[in-house]
Amino acid sequence: MDIGSASSKALILEKGEVVEHAILPTGAESASSAERVMEMALRQAGLELDDISYIVSTGYGRVIVPFADEEITELSCHARGAHRLFPEARTVLDMGGQDCKAIRCDAQGRLGDFAMNDKCAAGTGRFLELMADVLQIPLNEIGPLSLEATDEVRISNTCAVFAKSEVAALVRQGRDRAEILAGLHQAIATRVHALLRKVNVEPEFVIAGGIGKNPGVVRRVEAKVGLRALLPPEPQITGALGAALFAADRVAEGAERRRREPIA
Amino acid sequence: MKSDLHEARERRHQEARAWKKRTGGKVVGLFCCSVPEELIHAAAMLPVRLLGEHEDTTEADVHFPVNVCPYPKACFDQALKGSYDYLDGMVVPNVCDMVRAMFGFWQTSSPLPFLYFLEVPQKISPESTEFFTVELRRFRGALEAFGGEPIGDDAIQEAIRLCNADRELLRKLSALRVTAGVPGSLVQDATLTAMVLPKERHLELMKAALAESQTSPTANGLPLFLSASMLDESDFVRLIEESGGHVVADDMPAGTRYFQADVDEADPDPIRALARRYLEEIACPRKMLPEAHLAHMLLLLEGSGARGVVIHNLRACDCHLYEYPYFKKELEARGMSVLFFRGEETATELEQQRADIEAFIEMIEG
């Protein structure tokens, strides 16, 4: 289980292979979205909760999953999950809905140094959603459009609160939207790069999280870091995958279940 | 239109390199108005005040956290990027937390053959001047050891005369802001170049600037007073000019604080004369108590014709940030409107400041 502030994910592993996964927006109630996304995954897999030997929860809402046996932070889980997908991974950038994390891992997928930006929106999905909204362009188009610009408007505010009005002003001035987007994506890449530098980036470099689907961010971050980014085909479930792998470890060690309650 | 003085500031690195090549001399970088450049000149070396660039401090960010004064960080960033690789030495004075930390950072990240920590007292008192006099003698000794040549009192007296002459010309140009509409940005560029160029060269540029000022178009914006913690370029003053203002007087390191007071040429002990001027005559808020600093500022304000005060403090500058509420209150009580900026030395902040300056000017004029 990976209960983020924007989306909740459930992933079921059997004999080390992913059997099913489900993703739902988190909404106001983390506990109930955890239940719903778990039910969805179980239904897809044709299983009951009791069939699951061990459940590890991670993410922002990890402590409120009533049927979890254990909580492990998303830092460890992303390291583990990314490493499982790309065994040569040593640096993982997770750009989630509301925070951004730079994570190092070792050859065994163990968590190393990490740095988080959870104090502001720069480098997060929320920032891009806000910008897409101001520019009246669908979220999935802003990345490609930003790459079409031949020039770039320099954005001074990476603070979402001020950037919104700055961008609105630029639109009113008739500036080209592709150029504005180019500037915004560049500003994000700069902030993200500063975060990555704190953990000393080493190849292979993985970008996980929803924003991995935005080529405008990916290409610019690659350019700054000087490395090609490996992109998981399903970028949002890296954390849940890591959590499930930890759960599988527990089963192998003979750990006992400790879940408080079944699904209501 | 940008002046020769402005161009000289932009070309300061080339100028320093050219000077080195021409003379075979050593270049010594320094921070802050508290370092007596005369001693470095007397050692036949070139003192160069470090100035930053307003770009992303990508190299310095590895060593510094976010909420620190951006000026020394930007200078350190330039050093790491190689812009200052012509420096043979550095002098770091005991002034504020961030500047004096530069001593340690330079030691570990950018070692130089000569790195001197100047023990500037953090208090103005007779004992402090006495201690500073002794410290300057020690500094002279260190420069002698570094340069391999003795530095006689004569050489120091000569350097004092030269620097006093330069300051005199700066004061002349500065006064012309009030009487002849000379732009504040020109005066600031003149000051910034004084801090980085060989004195003879700067004296030439000053004479030319003074001559030119007789015939140049005059600034006619709203007269304003600028108090700044540190501005290492004249873009902010130019922004004020573009927005309808005219900086007629100022209290800032790269401004009046640099040239207002002379060193006493009549003192038979030039080291003591330097200690007195550099400790007692510079309105540095780290040492000068707020009441004294305010009195000093009010003297500068008086007679300048300024109709408003702009205060530009760099972020995390504790020395100036504590003074601010007191200065604001006292200035407003004397009928002066005050506009405050928290500066970060980024490439893009100027544009955001323009609207505030325009509104401020409109408010005063309206």
Next chain:
Amino acid sequence: MATSTSAKKHLATTLLVPELRRKHYAQTVADSKAGKKVAWCSNNIPSEILEAMDITSVYLENYATVCASKRLSSAFCRAGERAGFSQDVCGYARILMGYLLGGDDLPEAPYGGPAKPDILIVNSYSCDSRMGWFTTMARTLDLPLYVLDSPYQPGGGCTDPDNIVYTESQLRGLIAFLEEYTETSFDPTRLRQRLELAAKANDIQVEIYQMRKHVPSPMGAGDAYTAVWPGMYLTGSEECDRFYEQLRAEMRERIENGIGIVPEEKLRLMWSGLPFWYNMSLMNYFEEKGGVVAIENAFFRQLRSLPQQDEDPVRDMALRSTMRRGYAGGIGERIDLTVEVAREYSIDGVILSYNPSCRLFYILQPALKNALDRAGIPTLALECDMADERTYSEGQVKTRLDAFMERLLARRQGDRREIRPS
């Protein structure tokens, strides 16, 4: 009022401190009422001199930490900011200035407020903030202020006679100031007595710091941040010496009997920089997983007192403080000391406290991280103010602490299957 979040104490001696502190503050108020002169001081103002002149000292930075620990920082900081002081400036200063300048809507101050001052004394060499803060208070309260200066000496102690002369002039200047403004007289014999007691207390504390190298740790940061109080604020008194003698005895007993902070010590951590005074329970946070914060670098003492250097106690103070710089120093020295301590105390991981308003500590944290990276010691950065609790976010801090523990435990045991549920 919000609940207190103090650290759990594992030693009996440290439990004595809250009462000592309460009594001390009550005494300062009683002194003031009885007509004794009160000085508001910044840290490092030598109370030995004030005590030798029968002047009561109140150390404001400590008072600010008390306000923070009683969960009053939000209200006071906000008041300080309303009075015009930027969020960039020291949290302690904003708290006190909020207290002084804030309105009627402020909560009751601890102990009824600090005793009313007659004079202010600040040392100028520690940091910029103190100067701005104390000059503001002097003006606001319209009271005389003495600035005690000293050479900075980034390289540490030295024997330069001119440095000594200057330092001595500052101490004598302080005495002259005190004589003028408090009409008390200076008694060198009393100063000598207090200096001797202070030297003894220092040496016992140095010993205690050495004892903390022991595995399992007999005293962690949870106790230490409290145990440091008498040495800072009751220095030069018999009471202070007795406290540390008792603490040392308790430490010896714990070491002899192998008593640690946790039943099985799995991880030893170091806290670098100031703690979050409004949530000291973080020092115990790791204990349920077998982690201890074995040492902290903020008030670290490793140098024994120098023997007496001169008959004249004021000259002696000047000599010894010039020759030995116990506090701060240059950036390089401070970084080297932290790395050395991490090694000597067998530290598995260092928590770097980035307090944005305390420039003195804040400036060197990234450089410290780089040095610790090179030394192969894992670090965790926590960005919260030491006094202003509005900068603290429980969820964010705990996620980082949990992740750091996971990382260290996995590394310690060399196998990912060893991250055990608590």
